[in-house]
Amino acid sequence: MKFSSFAPTLLVGLLLAAPAAASSDVTDPKAPRSLPAEGRVDVSWTDPAQFSEIRQSNNRWEARRGDWVQQIAKYVRKRAEQRLPEGDRMSVTINDIRRAGQFEPWRGANVSSTRFVRDIYPPRIELSFTLTGADGRVIAQGERKLTDLAFLMNTPTAGSSDNLRYEKRLIDDWLSKEFKRPDA
Template identity: 65%
Template sequence: MEFRASPISPTPAIARILAGAMACMLAIGAAWAKPSDVTDPEAPRSLPADGPVDVRWTDPAQFTEILRSGNRREARRGDWVHDLAEYLRKRASDRLPDGQRLDVTITDIKRAGNYEPGRGIGADSIRFMRDVYPPRITLDFKLVGADGSVIAQGTRELSDIAYLQRGSPLNDSDQLRYEKRLIDDWLRKEFREPAA
C-alpha cells in the first residue's frame, strides 16, 4: 500500500487573509527598515484637524535643533516634532472653555541637551544634558472666542535655563520630558486655570 501526500490548497477566503497578512508584514518591515526623519519634505507640517486646537509647524530642517546640532543625523531621527505637537494639542484642549479655538504654529525647537562629537566611539549618538543646552520652543498662537473675536495672540519664546535644577519631570524615561514641561509651563501661565 502506498500513501501519497496530497497538496492542501487553501480556500479562497484563507488565501485572501494570508495575502493581506503578508502585505501588512511587508509594510511594517519597510517602516522599520527606514527610520523616520523629522526633516522629510513629504512629512506633514500640521496635525489633522480634530477639536478646538490646531497645531502646525514650519520646516524642521530650519529648527535650531537641526542647524546647531553636534550630530544632525541623530537630531533628525524620529518624529519628535509631531509628538510635541500632539502633546500640545491634548494639553491645550483640556484648558480651553467650550467654544474657544486655539491656533498654534511652532516656528523653532531646540531640544534639551546636545550631541557632543569627538567624545569617543559611539558617543556621538548620546545626548548630553548640561546647563548650557536648555530646551527652547518658539511658537505663534491665536486664541479665538466663541463669537469669533481674537482674545489673545502673539509670539512666545519658551525656555527653561534651570531645567536640570528643577528636578526630573514625573516621566523621566520620556525623551521629550523637558520640552513637554515647557509646554505645560506655558499653558499654565497663558491660560491660568483648566476648563471646568
C-alpha cells in the same frame, strides 16, 4: 533553502523596509507639517530642517531621527485643550525647537548618538498662537519664546524616561501662565 533563492527574498524585504526607515526623518519634505484637524486646537509647524535642533546639532543625522516634532505638537494640543473654555479655539504654529541636551562627538564614536543633557544645553521652543472665542473674535495672539535655563533644577524628573520631558515642561509652564484653567 538555497542561498540563491533566499537572496531575492531578502533583497525585496530590505527594499520594502527602506521607506519605513526613511519616514522617521523629521525633515522629510513629504512628512506632514500639521496635525490632522480635530478638536479645538490646531497645531502646525514650520520646516523642521530649519529648526535650531537640526541646524545647530553636532549630529544632524541623529537629531533628525524620530517623530519628536509630532510628539511635541500632540502634547501642545492635548494640554491646550484642557485649558480652553468651552467654545474657544486655538491655532498654534511651532516655529523653532531646540531640544534639551546636545550630541558631543568629541567624546568618541561609541557615544556619537548619545544626547548629553547638561545645564548649558537648555530646551527652547518658539511658537505663535491665536486664541479665538466661541463668537469668532480674537481673544489673544502673539509669539512666545519658551526657555528654561534652570531646567535641570526645576521639578524633579528622576526616573522619567520620556525623552521630551523638558520640552513638555516648557509647554506646561507656558500654558499655565498664559491660560488659566476654565474650572479655576
